[in-house]
Amino acid sequence: MFGNSSRADWIMLIAFSAFVLAAPILLKPFGAAYPDLLQKFAIYGIFAIGFNILFGLTGYLSFGHAAFLGVGSYASVWMFKLFTMNVIPAVLFSIVVAGLFAYIIGFVSLRRSGIYFSILTLAFAQMSYNLAYSVLTPITNGETGLQVRQLVPADRAADYVFILRDEDLRWVDQAFGVVEEGIPITNLFGMKMSGYPGFYFCAVLLILGFFIAMRIARSNFGMVLKAIKSNQNRLSYTGVNTRPYLLAAFVISGMYAGLAGALLAVTDPLAGAERMQWTASGEVVLMTILGGAGTLLGPVLGAGIIKYFENIFSSINDTVLENVFSFLPTTLQEISIAVTSMFVGEGWHLTLGLMFMIIVIFLPGGLMQGLNHLIGLFKRKISTKSVSADSSG
Amino acid sequence: MAILEVADVNKRFGGLHALHHLNLQVEEGTTHAIIGPNGAGKSTLLNCFVGRLIPETGSVTFNDASLLGLKPHQINQLGVSRVFQTPEIFEDLSVLENVMIPAFAKADGAFRINAWQRMESRAEICDEAKHILEEMGLVEQREVLSSTLSRGDKRRLELAMCLIQHPKLLLLDEPTAGMSRADTNNTIELLKGISEHGITKIIIEHDMHVVFSLADRISVLAQGTVIAEGTPDEIKGDPKVIEAYLGGELG
Amino acid sequence: MDAIILQILNGLDKGGAYALIALGLTLTFGTLGVVNFAHGALFMLGAFCAVSFNKLISLEQVVLDATQKTAWGTALEIRTPYIEVWFGDIGTVLLDYSVPLSILFAIPVMLIFGVVMERGLIKHFYNRPHADQILVTFGLAIVLQEIIKHYFGANPIPQFAPDIVAGSANIGLWLGLGDSVVYPWWRLVYFAFSAIVIFGVFAFLQFTTFGMVVRAGMRDREMVSLLGINIERRFTIIFGLAAVVAGMAGAMYTPILPPDYHMGMDFLVLSFVVVVVGGMGSLGGAVAAGFLLGVLQSFASMNEIKSIIPGIDQIIIYLVAVVILLTLPRGLMGRKGVMED
Secondary structure: OOOOOOHHHHHHHHHHHHHHHOHHHHOHHHOOOOHHHHHHHHHHHHHHHHHHHHHHHHOOOOOOOHHHHHHHHHHHHHHHHHOOOEHHHHHHHHHHHHHHHHHHHHHHHOOOOHHHHHHHHHHHHHHHHHHHHOOOHHHHOOOOOEEOOEEOOHHHHHHOOOOOOOEEOOHHHHHOOOOOOOOOOOEEOOEEOOHHHHHHHHHHHHHHHHHHHHHHHHOHHHHHHHHHHHHHHHHHHOOOOHHHHHHHHHHHHHHHHHHHHHHHHHHOOEEOHHHHOHHHHHHHHHHHHHHOOOOOOHHHHHHHHHHHHHHHHHHOOHHHHHHHOOOOOHHHHHHHHHHHHOOOHHHHHHHHHHHHHHHHHHOOOHHHHHHHHHHHHHHHHHHHHHHHHHHHO | OEEEEEEEEEEEEOOEEEEEEEEEEEEOOOEEEEEOOOOOOHHHHHHHHOOOOOOOEEEEEEOOEEOOOOOHHHHHHHOEEEEOOOOOOOOOOEHHHHHHHHHHHHHOOOOOOOOOOOHHHOHHHHHHHHHHHHHHOOHHHOOOEHHHOOHHHHHHHHHHHHHOOOOOEEEEEOOOOOOOHHHHHHHHHHHHHHHHOOOEEEEEOOOHHHHHHHOOEEEEEEOOEEEEEEOHHHHHOOHHHHHHHHHHHHO | OHHHHHHHHHHHHHHHHHHHHHHHHHHHHHHHOOOOOOHHHHHHHHHHHHHHHHHHHOOEEEEEEEEEEOOOOOEEEEEEEHHHHHHOHHHHHHHHOHHHHHHHHHHHHHHHHHHHHHHHOHHHHOOOOHHHHHHHHHHHHHHHHHHHHHHHOOOOOOOOOOHHHOOEEOHHHHOOOOOOOOEEHHHHHHHHHHHHHHHHHHHHHHHOHHHHHHHHHHHOHHHHHHOOOOHHHHHHHHHHHHHHHHHHHHHHHOOOOOOOOOHHHHHHHHHHHHHHHHOOOOHHHHHHHHHHHHHHHHHHOOHHHHHHOOOHHHHHHHHHHHHHHHHOOOOOOOOOOOOOO
């Protein structure tokens, strides 16, 4: 199992793990070293890695992956409500549910390819979103969102039925005699999953997810996926029935999304339908292409950058801007504030959209490609230098 | 014994009768050329063999099994490989990977979904891939991205991708189109070499030099039907063939 | 019977909007080969053309009348729109007709916007993969809606139809069905308007040389450019035309649905479904599917249907799209060879 990874891959995995685990220290200079944000980095990193297995390797652009994220969140919160605040069952259950859901949607959507596939996935995601807001309210709690509540008093627990209520059951926790005061926090065998422990839980799963994605990309299964992107026609004339591979990739990426959704619920036990909206699907597409679709590190990088900028930009308000531009004369200051305020705070999405366009227009291969170009240029410069040095000497 | 049998096949595109009561038999182990003027239905016929098109009536049987209604990958698994007019290769993958994917598809009866196994770990497949690249003169370039190959090399690569599957029937759609004379001669030598492996070949070709160097039998198509069939010598002298080729142009 | 007619009517105006958006979408797709995810944003921009036009013409002159006092003892402000100050009663009429008049404002604005968008952005994506086109126009859609949100706020801004068509038409009486079938006049106007625009576009494509070239370009672009026809310039105009159609559709829709910044996204998803159902690259299909889905949607929101299949009104359109895509890969009227893999 471990024997056939190349050395470069091992170095990359170790470097990646070291970086992720040391992120609370390394990201301090950027002002990003607090648990809430770090958790987001890790969670959306997982989401993007999974999305990349489908989009990056096979080229199939799904516009409905947020549905799996949402399903994962709902599944987790229900586990918290019904059984236990321990995160392990919730995470596993979410992955399974999202996987099954992805299997059904993938089975249907993958009958078509290209833009039709995109629209089919979009249609399914919109259906899920609309239903979550309307008839599925008994399961999703509609606009309010699904939340963890207080325990139902023991004397009324007997007539508890499986419908949404203001009180939770938590059979397993109750059976073990866990005492709760108020609304409980998720835990890992007693360790509270908030703050840094929560981050490290996500970080370990991120590393695991990265490792699995790396193995997939290097395996011959991954090779078939790349061949699908490269020339699906030739692949079927080579005797390969592509659909099972695509479906496998779709389900795997759906499971990653389910895991990400579960972790969102772990760090903040609340699930809402807005997580399934198609703008959320668009966001993971952006993360992936920003970093570089088809590369291993790219999606994580993209997720980190977007969540980082989202955090920074959306927290800037007019007072901050006034301070920034205080050195300018009043009129100039006002103009500068008026212009920049479009892009920050509430206007963060404008920046996001612009980033989206700029990346697609100028750097379709994403940041990783840009980085590789730079490294390539640098190397060539060195080699030409040494060549000229040789010839002159 | 006929390895491929086409009986009374019809195919229409709108008002155009692309194939018209077409009959064809290809003997095992031979090289069978299909020639004919543009629009005679040669490519349509080939597409019916590989599952890209389905004729309205008639039958196409390969080794006594009907090919009609099968998907391209199923037909390939029966032992039919195809070289396209413009090379269809995996441009984003390396030359070696290009050859290994078909080898794997063959060895594992179309891949098993195994997320952990790497191609390089199967030594016998790796060796065979290198061996076939050597035959094609591509072994030095095995690590380069196949999109960077020259057009002639791409054709050879595609041929290697087909040969590594040890097909029973190899379909070649204008394998020398756009090649220089020297490259064409090389390809002829290459294809002659394949004949020694006992692979049945069907060649669609415009270049008569290629056709007469390779073919054991020739079928002449015009207006969707076979107007003449025979050995190269018989075809050379057939007045119907001359008319089919020249008549249209002179008339 | 009455209920059925009412539902058909209810679906027509929405269907008209779908048809108009889908028409532009499939026109740009069929000619330019570009998948434009910002097309819904063009619809939204059109709606905000109506809003801006209304704001523009209702700019008010403020006169302080010292003779009258307000409750706080300050001079009473008398606000009169400039347009009434200048034109008197005609000004009042103009104000009343601000929504239909805004079309005159929307047409040039949207034309310029469409042409600039095509020349500045879309043109460079002709030869890029569809995924890139989707992504860049998706980005543009976000940018446009955020700009609108910045200037107009996040809340819907109601617009009003002219007084003369403010009420409801008693269609039931006309058809001899009793007076239970009533229908807002403006929706009827919208339906008629969409029918006229659709007819206009078809006539333009059918009877002009320009249209002939465009139709030929939809069939076989390479062939047309081989004939020495500068197809690119025509495509620019086509894109402008699609933008204008979407813009007009949006402007006229404002009395039916108060516009907000994200209406474009909502309509875009639906319109794509409409295009797919109608068949990629088929203008007739887009129009037919637009009305069909509009009517289906209004049927699905009938209480009788909802009680049988709960939630059907929320998903009917997507459900139809899925079924159509899986059973008729080319949609209702799609031609062979358009966007097949």
